Amino acid sequence: MCRFLILLSVATLLVACGPKESDEVSQAATIEPAEKSSPEKTADQWTPDAVKKLERKDGFLTLFVDEKEGQVFAQFPASDDDGVSLRAIYASGLTSGLGSNPVGLDRGLFENGAVIAFRRAGSKLIAEQENWKYRASSENPLERKAVRESFARSFIWAGEVTETGPAGELLVDISSFLTRDGLGVQAALKSHPQGGSFSIAKDRTFPDTKNILAFPDNVEFDSFMTLVSDKPGREVRATAADGRAVTLVVHHSLVRLPDAGYEPREFDPRSGAIDVPHYDFSAPLDEQIIKTYARRYRLEKEDPNAEKSPAKNPIVFYVDSGAPPEIRDALIEGASWWADAFEAAGFEDAFRVEPLPQGAHPRDARYNVISWTHRQTRGWSYGGGIADPRTGEMIKGSVILGSQRVRQDRMIFEGLAGAANSGAGGENDPVNIALKRIRQLSAHEVGHSLGFAHNFAASTNDRASVMDYPAPFVTVDGAGSLDLSNAYDVGIGDWDKAAAKWLYTQFPEGTDQQREVNKIIDETYASGLRFVGDSEGRSVATANPYGSVWDNGGDAVKALRDTMAVRRVALDNFGEGAIKKGRPMAALQAVIVPIYLYHRYQIAAAAKLVGGYDFTYKENGDELNPANPVPDDVQRAALAAIAETVDPAALSLSDETVNLISPSLGGFGSNNITEAFEGNTGPVFDLLAAADSAATLSLAAVLHPDRAARLVDFKSRDQSRLGLLEVLQSLERTIFAEQQSSRNRAIAHRVQTRFVSTLINMSGGNAAVGEAQAAAVGLSSGGGQVATPDVQAIIDLYLKGLRTRISPGLLEGQTTERAHREWLMANIDRHFERPAPARMPVVTSPDTPPGSPIGGGFMETCWHCD
Structure with missing residues (x-):
């Protein structure tokens, strides 16, 4: 899916000669019209002597390109009384990327954009990034000035004015603006463990003079940036032609600011929209200082009073011509x-998608574009673009779809349905199913560009939104075969329609808009639709029973058991048919992983019922239900289903x-399998290591420190509730159940070891345990990472009892079983007997939130600061 929380998005940028510095945003938060003429109106009135022989490009700005010297000049309008020549929303990005999904420097990736002002200062032209996070909506210019001067702005570049025209026009060499690392490429490489520390090779960094583009509403620039390092990281070595010299193509955009007339819509956390926040220091004392707008396009009806009307300017998205035909379609x-x-x-013909x-x-800023991007491996896709940070108005939508995703989907479905069906047509054709998935992905990422956030509860509402992360819906039919005919839904969902009504409905003049949008929300939730956002959906630690990724169904317990049934059929049928004829059998190493771990995300969904907390993004006075713990019978059912996933019979293979x-x-080539189970048995597939990985998924989900803390808290409120000790005892009954076959006993030993090891980690207060557990599930940890003292005390009590219960006793002659139990007992003993670290034997207290009006930290009690 996508990482729209970070929202590095494909974009261009918007520029306009703007109002004077004091004319920021009116009290209604609309943008004032420009006070001076647009650059293109003066572009033909003056040709500077310094560039008369250079190639001229007319557009929003007039550009002059010197291919011989590798220079780019831009002609700016005359500066106003405040020295501002041009005000802009600026973004840089990548035309050509690294190709490494983990590092994230992808083709087409762009920043969200920021407002900049090109300001003359003596003989220089300064590019100043304005600070629109903090503002005042008051009409009092001194009040606005006070806010501006309270927070830092940023001068991101300075260039010498080459020549001044008769009307004050400015000719400036902007080559150094185009070759600086404004995108933070060096920092991105350095921050990744497998990136490396790089410096810019100035002799190999220069504007790409053949790709300087001028359009009516924007100008676009490419530059070659070469980064060098003696010790490139593994990801760089794997993707670059020579990891010691990495050349990327960095892009810069300048596009016209939108004109006045856009009406922002205030954000509502219940709506499923994307927020654009800022601080408004003009807010009355009885109102919140943080103001938030919803991000959306300016979409207006031809007849604003009609219930349904054609749109004045429909939203049109265009698909990258570089996509293969079947993908493009x-x-x-x-x-x-x-x-x-x-x-x-309420709109007719308001949205289209075309090649x-x-x-x-x-x-060209006039085109919203869906780009098809290639990387070495599969990875995230992105949906976003450039929005005016002052109002949330969307200007240019941009979507990046990674090409390897569809191939991974095809491989998974070949593992489920058989590679012989690929390309054969029909409901079980892995290629057809993968194309169904890419349709969903296209709708999902375009949805982000349109202003819609993730809704990770949609899977519990019969797939009510394309803004969820959809797991394939596969079932076992009456004959014991897998049915993939309904793997992915078709079309937009009920939640999407409701979210679009809230975000885009245009109400007739004189309507109480706040009342009407609240009415839409009330009707949406009254219909049974739910919404859970990223903060509760992504993390394995979270508590909302309806918020999970890559899951299915409103009943997470039933869905987990159904998923386990699909997994068992797929594993029983797994063999040569999972890959095409002529492929190396080693390819099965990669195919077995998503099949053996087919249940991984459904485990996380079921685990959220254990210690679960049912809540909504309720506002004071609305009709949404108050929060409550998940009923105990549901929690216990989920726990039982999760315990079944660590049964050795479920983890075994023939x-x-x-x-x-x-x-x-x-070692050397394409036969090297990079996504395979780690093992310790050399050329033999290590089943015990695979079983350990699967068991870790289950235990990491149900025993996350945050979940354990909630179980302790809920138990303290009501002793009849499911508590942590009962969870551990329930898991023990399955994990330490007697096994009949030697294979299953070996698997049981590995699961028992993982169980004890997880508990020792939690009891030891290991700060990394939460993150390690979350990584095992393939999700973010979220929340705290260290078990609370209450949790540690219960685990220690449990481990002491477990040590007694697993004592070998009368196991004479059963050498393997005796050895294993004595080894587990010795590990528990070592846990209790190991030397304490050299620190005070105290429990760290949580930070107390600031209480005084002065603020937090040392300012809370500072006696000499007055």
């Missing part, structure tokens, strides 16, 4: 689903299956 079809949502919001017209450039998975050649 799928992207168009999936993204087009949003037309139904705009119909629900990018021949001759049109994807950097000898025939294990013997099919041969080792890869490794």
Whole structure:
């Protein structure tokens, strides 16, 4: 899916000669019209002597390109009384990326954009990034000035004015503006463990003079940036031609600011919209100082008083011409689903998706573009673009879809349905199913560009939104075969229509808009629809029973058992048919992983019922239900289903299956399998290591420190509730159950070891345990990472009792079982007997929130600060 929380998005940027510095945003938060002429109106009145022989490009700004010297000049308007020549929303990004998903420097990736002002200061032109996070909506210019001067702005570049025109026009060499590391490429590489420390090679960093573009509403620039290092990281070595010299193409955009007339919509956390926050220091004392707008396009009806009306300017997205035909068609079809949502919001013909017209450039600000991007491995896709940070108005939508995702989906479905079905057509054709998934992905990422946030509760509402992360819905039919005919839904969901009504409905003049949007929310939730955002959906530690990623169904317990049934059928059928004829058998190493761990995300969904807390983003006075712990019978049912996932019988594979998975050649080429289970058995598939990985998924989910703390808290409120000790005892009954076969006993030993090790980690207060557990599940940890003292005390009590219960007793002659139990007992003993670290034997207290009006930290009690 996408990382829109970070929202590095494909974009261009918007510029306009703007109002004077004091004219920021009116009390209604609309943008004042420009007070001076646009640059293109004066572009033909003066040709500077210094650039008369250079190639001229007319557009929003007039540009002069010197291919011989590698220089780019721009002609700016005359500065106003405050020295401002041009006000802008600026973004830099990558035309050509690294190709490494973990590092994230991808083709088409851009910043969100910021307002900058090109300001003359003596002989220099300064690019100043304005600080729009803090503002005053008052009409009093001194009040606005006080806020501006209270928070730092940033001068991000300075260049010498080469020549001044008769009307004050400015010719400036902007080459150094285009070759600086404004995107933070060096920092991105350095911050990643497998990136490395790089410096810019100035002799190999210069503007790409053949890719300087001027359009009516924007100008676009590419520059080659070469970064060098003696010790490049693994990700760089894997993707660059020579990891010691990495050349990227960095992009810069300047685009016209929107004109006046846009009406912002105040953000509501219940709405499923994307927020654009700021501080308004003009807010009355009885109102919040933090103001938030919803991000959306300016969409207006031809007849604003009609219940349904055509749109004045429909939103159109264009698909990258570089996408293969079958992919392009799928992207168009999936993204087009949003037309139904705009119909629900009262618009006719308000949204379309088309191929990018021949001759049109994807950097032209007039085009919202869906880009098809290649990386070494599969990874995140992105949906976003450039919005005016002052109002939240969306200007240019940009979507990046990673090409490897569809191939991974195809591989998974070949593992489920058989590679022989690929390309054969029909409901079980892995290629067709993967294309169904890419339609969903296209709709999802375009949804972010349109202003819609993730809704990770949609899967519990019968797939009510494309803004969820959809797991394939696969079932076992009456004959014991897998049915993939309904793997992915088609079309926009009920939540999407409701969210579009809230975000885009245009109300007739004189309407109480706040009342009407609240009415939409009340009707939406009254219908049974739910919304859970990123903060509760992504993390394995969180408590909302409806918020999970890659899960299915409103009943997480039933869904987990159904998923386990699908997994068992797939594993029983797993073999040569999972890959195409002629492929190395070693490829099964990669195919087995998503099949063996097919249940991983459904485990996380079920675990959120244990210690779960049912709540909504309620506002004071609305009709939404108050928060409450999940009923105990539901929690216990979820715990029982999770315990079944660590039963050795569920984790076992047949000898025939294990013997099919041969080792890869490794070392030099394409046969090297990078996504495979780690093992300790050399060329033999290590079933015990795979079982350990699967068991870790279950235990990491249900025994996360945050979840354990909630269980202790709920138990303290009511002793009849499910508590942590009962959870541990329930898991023990399955994990230490007697096994009949030697294979299952070996698997049980590995699961028992993981169980004890997890508890020792939690009891020891290991600060990394929460993150390690979350990483095992493939999710973020969220929340705290260290078990509370209450949790540690219960775990220690439990471990002491467990040591007694697993004592070998009368196991004479059962050498393997005796050895294992004595080893576990010795580990528990070592836990209690190990020397304490050299620190005070005290429990760290949580930080107390600031209480005085002065603020937090040392200022709370500072006696000499007055």
